[in-house]
Amino acid sequence: MSMARRDWYCEDVLTGGLDVRRVFEDDLVLAFHHPRPVAEVHVVVVPKSHVSGLMDEAALDGDLLTSMVRAVQQTATSTGLLDGRGFYVRANAAAPGVTPHMHWHVIGPGAGADWPETGSKI
Numbered sequence: 001m002s003m004a005r006r007d008w009y010c011e012d013v014l015t016g017g018l019d020v021r022r023v024f025e026d027d028l029v030l031a032f033h034h035p036r037p038v039a040e041v042h043v044v045v046v047p048k049s050h051v052s053g054l055m056d057e058a059a060l061d062g063d064l065l066t067s068m069v070r071a072v073q074q075t076a077t078s079t080g081l082l083d084g085r086g087f088y089v090r091a092n093a094a095a096p097g098v099t100p101h102m103h104w105h106v107i108g109p110g111a112g113a114d115w116p117e118t119g120s121k122i
């Protein structure tokens, strides 16, 4: 048995099975409010096509990366993250227990810069 986590991005979010509050979307990526946020603003940016993670060859796609960064920029602008208190983008490159679909967390103040190592596991 594999211990890999379910790919809930492909299985639930991108199928439309789980209703998420969308922040930004284009042909390649979707950004949405995390259903279990660790901070007041906690948005997840994912490719619409399956990319297993940052170490995946598919992550090198220039158009995809442009869309990922544009989603981060639009999220920061539209959710009030540019108020001077700062925000960060967290991407697990490879770690056990991480959902096997590339996802970047855009997180405002409150979660702690060391999240998730010392916080809740999402």
Ligand SMILES: [Zn+2]
Residues within 6 Å of the ligand: 007, 009, 010, 011, 049, 050, 051, 100, 101
């Ligand atoms: Zn996937």
